[in-house]
Amino acid sequence: MSPNIDLENGIGLDMRLITKRFPGVLAADQVNFSVRKGEVHGLLGENGAGKTTLMSILCGLYMPDDGEIFLGTERNAVEKVNIGSPREAIQLGIGMVHQHFRLVQSHTVAENCILGLSDKSIIINHTEIANRIAAIGERYQMHIEPDSYVWQLSIGEQQRVEILKMLYRNADVLILDEPTAVLTPQESQALGITLRAMAKEGKAVVFISHKLDEIMEITDRVTVLRNGCNVKTVETAETDKEKLANLMVGRNVVFSVERPSFKARNPVLEVDGVTAQNDKGVDAVSNVTFSVKGGEILGVAGVSGNGQQELAEVITGLRRSTEGTVKVGGINLTNRTPDKFIFNGVGHIPGDRIGVGLAGNLSVSDNLIMKAFRGGVVSRGIFLRNEAVRDYSDRLINDFDVDTPDRNTPVRNLSGGNQQKAILAREIMARTEQGTRDNGLLVAVQPTRGLDVGATEVVRRLLLTQCEQGDAILLISDDLDEILSISTNIAVMFSGKIMGIVDGDKADISEIGIMMAGGDKSAL
Amino acid sequence: MRIVIENRIDAPRVIVVLVPIASVAMALVFGGILMSIVGADPIETYAAMAEGAFGSPEQWKVGQYYSITETLVKAIPLMLTGLAVGVAFRMLFWNIGAEGQLVLGGVSASAVALWMGDLIPGIPDSAWVYLPMMAIAGIIAGGIWAVVPALLKAYLKVNEIITTLMLNYVAILWYQYLFNVAWKDPAGYGFPGSAKFGECCKIARISGRLHWGLAVAFISALIMWIILDKTKWGYQIRLIGENVSAARYAGINIGKNIVGVMLLSGGLAGLAGMVEVAGISHSLQEGLNVGYGFTAIIISWLARLNPWGIVLVANMFAAILVGGDQIQMTMGLPGSVAHVLQGAMLFCVLGGEFFQRYRLTVKR
Numbered sequence: 067m068s069p070n071i072d073l074e075n076g077i078g079l080d081m082r083l084i085t086k087r088f089p090g091v092l093a094a095d096q097v098n099f100s101v102r103k104g105e106v107h108g109l110l111g112e113n114g115a116g117k118t119t120l121m122s123i124l125c126g127l128y129m130p131d132d133g134e135i136f137l138g139t140e141r142n143a144v145e146k147v148n149i150g151s152p153r154e155a156i157q158l159g160i161g162m163v164h165q166h167f168r169l170v171q172s173h174t175v176a177e178n179c180i181l182g183l184s185d186k187s188i189i190i191n192h193t194e195i196a197n198r199i200a201a202i203g204e205r206y207q208m209h210i211e212p213d214s215y216v217w218q219l220s221i222g223e224q225q226r227v228e229i230l231k232m233l234y235r236n237a238d239v240l241i242l243d244e245p246t247a248v249l250t251p252q253e254s255q256a257l258g259i260t261l262r263a264m265a266k267e268g269k270a271v272v273f274i275s276h277k278l279d280e281i282m283e284i285t286d287r288v289t290v291l292r293n294g295c296n297v298k299t300v301e302t303a304e305t306d307k308e309k310l311a312n313l314m315v316g317r318n319v320v321f322s323v324e325r326p327s328f329k330a331r332n333p334v335l336e337v338d339g340v341t342a343q344n345d346k347g348v349d350a351v352s353n354v355t356f357s358v359k360g361g362e363i364l365g366v367a368g369v370s371g372n373g374q375q376e377l378a379e380v381i382t383g384l385r386r387s388t389e390g391t392v393k394v395g396g397i398n399l400t401n402r403t404p405d406k407f408i409f410n411g412v413g414h415i416p417g418d419r420i421g422v423g424l425a426g427n428l429s430v431s432d433n434l435i436m437k438a439f440r441g442g443v444v445s446r447g448i449f450l451r452n453e454a455v456r457d458y459s460d461r462l463i464n465d466f467d468v469d470t471p472d473r474n475t476p477v478r479n480l481s482g483g484n485q486q487k488a489i490l491a492r493e494i495m496a497r498t499e500q501g502t503r504d505n506g507l508l509v510a511v512q513p514t515r516g517l518d519v520g521a522t523e524v525v526r527r528l529l530l531t532q533c534e535q536g537d538a539i540l541l542i543s544d545d546l547d548e549i550l551s552i553s554t555n556i557a558v559m560f561s562g563k564i565m566g567i568v569d570g571d572k573a574d575i576s577e578i579g580i581m582m583a584g585g586d587k588s589a590l
Numbered sequence: 591m592r593i594v595i596e597n598r599i600d601a602p603r604v605i606v607v608l609v610p611i612a613s614v615a616m617a618l619v620f621g622g623i624l625m626s627i628v629g630a631d632p633i634e635t636y637a638a639m640a641e642g643a644f645g646s647p648e649q650w651k652v653g654q655y656y657s658i659t660e661t662l663v664k665a666i667p668l669m670l671t672g673l674a675v676g677v678a679f680r681m682l683f684w685n686i687g688a689e690g691q692l693v694l695g696g697v698s699a700s701a702v703a704l705w706m707g708d709l710i711p712g713i714p715d716s717a718w719v720y721l722p723m724m725a726i727a728g729i730i731a732g733g734i735w736a737v738v739p740a741l742l743k744a745y746l747k748v749n750e751i752i753t754t755l756m757l758n759y760v761a762i763l764w765y766q767y768l769f770n771v772a773w774k775d776p777a778g779y780g781f782p783g784s785a786k787f788g789e790c791c792k793i794a795r796i797s798g799r800l801h802w803g804l805a806v807a808f809i810s811a812l813i814m815w816i817i818l819d820k821t822k823w824g825y826q827i828r829l830i831g832e833n834v835s836a837a838r839y840a841g842i843n844i845g846k847n848i849v850g851v852m853l854l855s856g857g858l859a860g861l862a863g864m865v866e867v868a869g870i871s872h873s874l875q876e877g878l879n880v881g882y883g884f885t886a887i888i889i890s891w892l893a894r895l896n897p898w899g900i901v902l903v904a905n906m907f908a909a910i911l912v913g914g915d916q917i918q919m920t921m922g923l924p925g926s927v928a929h930v931l932q933g934a935m936l937f938c939v940l941g942g943e944f945f946q947r948y949r950l951t952v953k954r
């Protein structure tokens with residue numbers, strides 16, 4: 067079975083019944099994906115839907131557990147291929163432009179283009195290479211100076227170099243992984259023109275995105291994935307944003323818990339007109355205003371990379387804001403250091419569990435006291451009380467059901483779910499011990515990312531319990547199901563702004579989907 | 591059939607103990623091969639080294655412990671500088687400048703010894719006054735020298751490897767200028783070196799040249815162990831060393847800790863300088879910058895930054911150094927054999943870590 071073979075254009079790529087398992091996760095479940103020559107094919111899906119897994123298989127990074135891959139040949143036939151490594155993928159004419167560029171900053175464009183090519187001659191013919199690059203650039207409307215150094219180029223230009231690099235290697239199938247995530251609207255538009263030009267030349271272009279506007283604008287067809295399965299492949303011209311949003315998110319909320327009845331309390335977190343920059347010095351959060359009351363879960367929905375991470379960092383003291391104020395429990399904590407936030411009852415479940423939330427080589431016990439070590443529970447004067455540390459960590463391991471051989475095991479050896487339980491235990495208990503529980507704030511960023519169903523449920527229930535006990539919870543998640551199932555209110559973020567805040571009970575998925583993609587709520 | 595490298599989740603205890611021992615043995619075998627190449631009998635040479643470092647039973651019988659005391663004399667500055675760089679390395683702050691910090695510690699302790707009496711008339715000529723003052727001066731000088739790169743790193747993100755390394759040369763050149771020119775003893779018959787210190791500026795001897803600086807080194811190790819293992823500060827240092835993002839997230843002030851730890855690190859190195867001038871040379875003269883601060887890097891790394899491990903490895907290295915000097919005299923071999931052995935040990939132990947972290951299995 068090969069869906070939609072269009073003999074007129076010929077098949078560029080056909081992946082059939084691809085299955086890929088990771089420990090505990092079925093990342094791709096009998097997925098079919100077929101791209102014609104001469105089309106731009108959108109691959110749409112939420113984080114964790116299997117888009118990246120599928121494309122990593124295609125470019126030789128993973129081997130599929132099951133399934134076959136066919137590539138189109140010049141005579142419009144198809145040929146079964148076996149892609150064992152990235153090098154083989156390139157030899158087969160499959161090129162991928164990753165989200166994070168693989169360029170040597172201190173080399174020129176031309177040098178980057180020939181990097182890794184096994185040319186037989188020892189001497190590099192600069193003129194010839196430059197001419198070829200210029201010719202490719204002209205053909206696909208990408209102006210780039212072959213002799214300029216990569217570090218001199220803007221992000222958009224660097225992306226063009228990545229594409230050039232693939233074209234220079236004669237790629238026939240081009241995969242772009244969320245290419246517009248790093249581009250300005252103007253650069254995105256230019257990219258669209260380039261992609262259309264490449265399709266016109268007979269190349270098969272795969273465009274991965276979860277921004278519905280771009281999918282509508284650039285692609286010919288769209289394949290939607292959800293939870294590692296095919297949902298549908300549709301002609302772009304025969305669908306609209308709302309339908310795609312529904313396909314992407316799915317109507318069925320898999321997980322449902324009793325949402326707590328919301329009793330109005332005093333606002334715990336007040337964010338007023340906050341603007342903050344990302345690491346590159348570009349405004350990532352612009353003029354955001356909202357408040358979270360005790361006993362409320364405010365879910366922040368949005369495609370990742372739209373400023374949610376930066377917002378969470380501003381609210382926990384890890385990032386400076388350039389404008390606006392952040393108050394917790396009525397106390398102005400704007401641009402104070404993280405410890406001030408901790409003392410004022412702010413708990414933080416960071417999105418990057420391993421990179422920020424834990425010190426992997428240290429023991430479970432050392433990780434559990436990361437916030438409480440200053441307080442009297444485990445220390446006296448300048449000393450840590452070893453016995454108290456032992457009792458405290460055993461209590462947390464026990465109360466929060468953290469599955470670990472013992473408290474001295476390095477925390478990196480725990481499963482993701484148990485690591486997350488440890489973090490939750492720490493963040494919740496540290497505040498209890500400090501006696502700031504009543505007007506506590508918990509900032510939870512992607513709290514269930516990468517967790518299995520059981521652990522996901524435990525984490526969500528813990529958040530709900532905290533909420534019932536009067537904590538204010540700011541839940542930032544890419545997982546719309548999660549936001550919908552436990553939030554009291556839902557704020558949608560897009561390119562650093564809050565597009566709107568809706569009541570959790572009356573939330574309409576397609577409305578949220580449109581706002582997530584930057585659409586205007588009123589335009590519906 | 592192929593050999594596959596697998597990650598070990600938890601290294602068994604046997605491996606943790608066995609690998610370092612096997613690594614040191616490997617280094618000795620490597621050194622033995624080198625000795626054979628230059629025409630010396632390895633067993634005979636190692637025996638001579640051991641005798642040079644620890645003495646022989648005949649000597650012990652007649653109460654001669656010169657070899658052992660000389661080894662301990664060398665171990666004192668190695669222990670102190672080892673502890674100094676070890677604490678900084680725990681935080682992943684690469685203090686390569688212990689040599690300069692030691693030298694300046696010696697310089698400022700010498701200044702106190704030579705001129706405190708003139709500056710503060712009526713101060714009693716007592717070791718209980720002078721030695722603590724010299725120690726404080728040494729600690730402060732070493733600390734200041736270490737805090738400069740710390741501040742540059744903490745607030746301007748300047749790479750500390752470069753700054754600590756370069757400041758060594760500044761310190762060493764100053765020290766050479768001082769004992770060769772500015773502080774040269776007019777009554778020294780033209781030889782370089784300052785005037786001899788007064789009696790109250792000398793650390794008392796235990797046996798031979800061995801002095802009570804040994805106690806200073808052990809007490810320092812004890813204090814470092816308590817700080818690193820028992821205190822909140824030690825916990826913070828460990829957390830910063832393991833994951834600086836997590837430390838920041840836990841509300842730890844990274845900049846303040848860098849400065850604090852480097853004050854401690856430089857202070858310990860400075861104390862080593864003070865102990866050297868007050869315990870051995872009794873004046874500011876040639877011989878302070880003989881590479882203790884650099885050898886300390888290898889020592890603390892081999893000891894896995896554990897204070898008691900540093901004490902152990904520093905003594906082992908001191909034995910190799912003294913033994914190396916010995917074979918230079920008795921067997922006519924170059925003394926640099928000792929340095930070759932040190933280098934070989936570092937390589938073998940670092941290489942041995944591979945076997946602790948990974949397991950080789952044969953798959954067919």
